[in-house]
Amino acid sequence: MPTFIHLPDPLASLYVDRFTDRRHLWLVFRATNIYRLVLASLLLAAFALDEQSRLFGKQDPRLFLGASLAYLTLAVIAIAGCYWRRPHLMVQAHGQMLVDLTVLTVIINASGGLSSSLNSLLIAAVAANGILLPMISALLAAAMGFFLLIGSWLVDRWHYAELLAGLERGPGGWEGFWTQINNTTDDWVRLGVLGIELFAAAGLTHALAERARRGEALARQRTWELLEVAELNQGIIRHLQNGVVVVDALQQIQLMNDTAREWLGALDAVPGSGLEQVSLPLARGLKRWLREGGAEVFPFRPAEHRPELIPRFTRLSGRQAANVLILLEDSDQTAMQLQQIKLAALGRLTAGIAHEIRNPLTAISHAAQLLEESTSGSASDRRLAQIAHDNVRRANRIISDVLDLARRDRVKPERLELVPWLELFREEFLRGLDHPAPEWRQSVEAADLVILFDPHQLRQILWN
Structure with missing residues (x-):
């Protein structure tokens, strides 16, 4: 240690x-x-x-x-x-x-x-x-x-x-x-x-x-x-998620944090140990980088059960100009971070599109409501206005679900009487269909069954 x-x-x-x-x-x-x-x-x-x-x-x-x-x-x-x-x-x-x-x-x-x-x-x-x-x-x-x-x-x-x-x-x-x-x-x-x-x-x-x-x-x-700064730096290096190794001109280890020890399987390594004794692929990569002057580095796997590591070599400056800082990155974690960045960007894009769609839906909903309230319209016109209004609400609900997913809001469970709630959902679902309604069957053991669930998420599950 x-x-x-x-x-x-x-x-x-x-x-x-x-x-x-x-x-x-x-x-x-x-x-x-x-x-x-x-x-x-x-x-x-x-x-x-x-x-x-x-x-x-x-x-x-x-x-x-x-x-x-x-x-x-x-x-x-x-x-x-x-x-x-x-x-x-x-x-x-x-x-x-x-x-x-x-x-x-x-x-x-x-x-x-x-x-x-x-x-x-x-x-x-x-x-x-x-x-x-x-x-x-x-x-x-x-x-x-x-x-x-x-x-x-x-x-x-x-x-x-x-x-x-x-x-x-x-x-x-x-x-x-x-x-x-x-x-x-x-x-x-x-x-x-x-x-x-x-x-x-x-x-x-x-x-x-x-x-x-x-x-x-x-x-x-x-x-x-200086001692306080040195201790602070060592504490920061020790708790870094990436592996940190510092070697001198003879490729002897001067500093190694716990993450690098765990990834390289060198828990017993002490300052002064040779890098080749700790990790032969890493030592070869360092020699190649020194020989070719900043050559491209390739990932390596210290062992079958170890993560694939991406080394980054940097020469230190000042009095330690002969030393080299090696940063080890877990390729799986790096890929996961990139995936999270892409998903976050996709979520922001989805939220923007949802907001843009909501504006015309608001206009359609307003027009359908005016048509439905019109006294001169026939019953069939009011029926069509009701269908348009219901589908607008459905589209708004879908947009709200997408926005909630993008914001990752917390789940808000409520006490739901399952049978009445399913009846309301059945009517809403059938009204939103443009084709003949399929056969609907539901079976609840107890008519007064009450569940604790988020109604928005339950509705989203059933719609999907």
Whole structure:
């Protein structure tokens, strides 16, 4: 039997979409935590291997080492939380955002502050958080990172002013602090550039991630729609009265509906079966059609007890241009349909002729009625008028029967007392004869016999 795709109801599909979205977000969050783990490991490895130049942690090695170890530990805990999925994803994501901003600011400060080459790590962290967090949270992360950098720089300027005061090379306290701030215009430029980069990274990554999510949702929706259309097409093909077979370039069956299976006697055929294994005459007809480029097809009979089939071959278009669609028609059904069409046309023609005949009959009936009602006419004239009138009624009744047959009206049975009805029909029948009346015999067992029958059809049966 053909396999059909079962599609869930809209609520179930909506649930699946939301579940898929949550699962995708958890995977992204897990990937960012693995990135944090790798980053912390690389920072610790660089710190351990570079003891002489101290490229990382040159300003405060102990603070750098402690912050890197804390970052590594928190990354491991975050990865465990990804698998446990407790607490909620957004709670973990916001918590990890705070960890990134705080720890990376400390690491940057321990490595030289604004002059350090690790400032890009903070930009990368804000960008990574922008993928998962809402726009407001992403911009808030950029603002917090910017203010943490400013705070770290101000603290660094304060300590530097105190250091100069201890060496008696400048004023200390607030005066030295303001002096350091006024003398470091380059740092203000660096802070401004870093702030712009932070906000740009947050906005762009969030916009790109949101666009990717919308594209994925649209693709998933289109996939569901295509599956629905495919299921609908398969359902239509399955219930077609004609047989449908689709074969590829190797004449292997790709699709076959139930009608074709029954007619060809291939109830066990599966997709991928060879057409020759299912029906050798059909396979030969297809080869001939392909070889001669649309040659005339001939009917064939799969077996003695099977109907005679008329194959119609059509090459598909598009990506399935190599496939061929085979429509199988039952020749008996086709002939019956043609016969029904002819009978319907004949019925319409008969109805038209009957209507045309009825017009002169109406005029004859009217003239006979006037002649019958005339007081100057003799009894024989009135008798002739009565005969004409009765025959007109008979002709009208025949026309009505023909029209009823053309319209195929429903039978309307009535309760008929058979003996009186037959007497009336006998008189009507004898009046309509132009030659001497034949011998009439009727025999009804019960004089009060009542039957349930359509009087028009009974009259038509007796007249015929």
